[in-house]
Amino acid sequence: MKLLHIQSSPNTQTSLSREVSNYLVSKIKASNVTQLDLATNPLPHLSITTVGAFFTPENDRSSEQVEAIKLSDKAVDEFLNSDVIVISTPMWNFGVPSNLKAWFDHISRAGKTFSYSPEGLKGLAGGRKIYLVVSSGSVFSEGPYAKMDMLTPWFTTALGFLGITDLEVIRVEGTNSPEAAANAVTKAKAQVDTLIR
Numbered sequence: 734m735k736l737l738h739i740q741s742s743p744n745t746q747t748s749l750s751r752e753v754s755n756y757l758v759s760k761i762k763a764s765n766v767t768q769l770d771l772a773t774n775p776l777p778h779l780s781i782t783t784v785g786a787f788f789t790p791e792n793d794r795s796s797e798q799v800e801a802i803k804l805s806d807k808a809v810d811e812f813l814n815s816d817v818i819v820i821s822t823p824m825w826n827f828g829v830p831s832n833l834k835a836w837f838d839h840i841s842r843a844g845k846t847f848s849y850s851p852e853g854l855k856g857l858a859g860g861r862k863i864y865l866v867v868s869s870g871s872v873f874s875e876g877p878y879a880k881m882d883m884l885t886p887w888f889t890t891a892l893g894f895l896g897i898t899d900l901e902v903i904r905v906e907g908t909n910s911p912e913a914a915a916n917a918v919t920k921a922k923a924q925v926d927t928l929i930r
Contacts, residue, residue, distance in 0.1 A: 736767070736818070737815035738768050739818065739820045740754060740768075740769070741830050741833040760929040771835075776832070779839070787805075787843070809840050817861065818862070819866065822866070846858045854894070856895045856897065859897055864928075865885070867902060867905065868908060868917075873885075903928075905921045
């Protein structure tokens with residue numbers, strides 16, 4: 734089993750999403766683990782040169798396009814070569830941090846991870862298991878803030894676009910105080926223990 738572990742929190746020391754995702758990865762018996770830290774090694778937001786390279790046949794690309802698409806090709810290869818993907822992220826302003834969105838923009842590639850045909854859209858990256866570890870200061874799984882969660886529905890839609898439907902969400906939520914944060918981590922790790930035996 735090959736595992737891709739993606740972390741996005743800029744807090745590399747005391748991030749709760751990182752803590753729980755590290756715990757999760759330690760429980761999964763993977764033969765190979767690739768670490769991708771988007772806080773310390775972010776992918777650039779797409780440029781016109783990179784987008785142009787996406788839609789230009791490989792043999793017709795300019796030297797600038799060839800160079801611009803290298804990071805995207807590497808990200809796609811890491812993604813497609815993985816059986817299991819663990820993504821850890823904080824929820825910022827109800828949604829996805831821009832470094833994680835940039836990663837998705839790089840791996841969302843026509844002909845590689847999805848395709849269009851006369852029959853319609855087809856995701857090409859199905860068959861993978863995704864664990865999404867989400868930390869948030871408030872509780873979004875239920876209660877008055879649930880309708881404000883734009884992060885988990887976005888992931889469901891975005892990954893579904895690529896053909897991935899096996900998504901497990903692990904929440905580290907309601908972390909606004911130290912005591913609440915400790916309880917949230919304990920609860921999230923208990924969920925991991927239930928999922929990974």
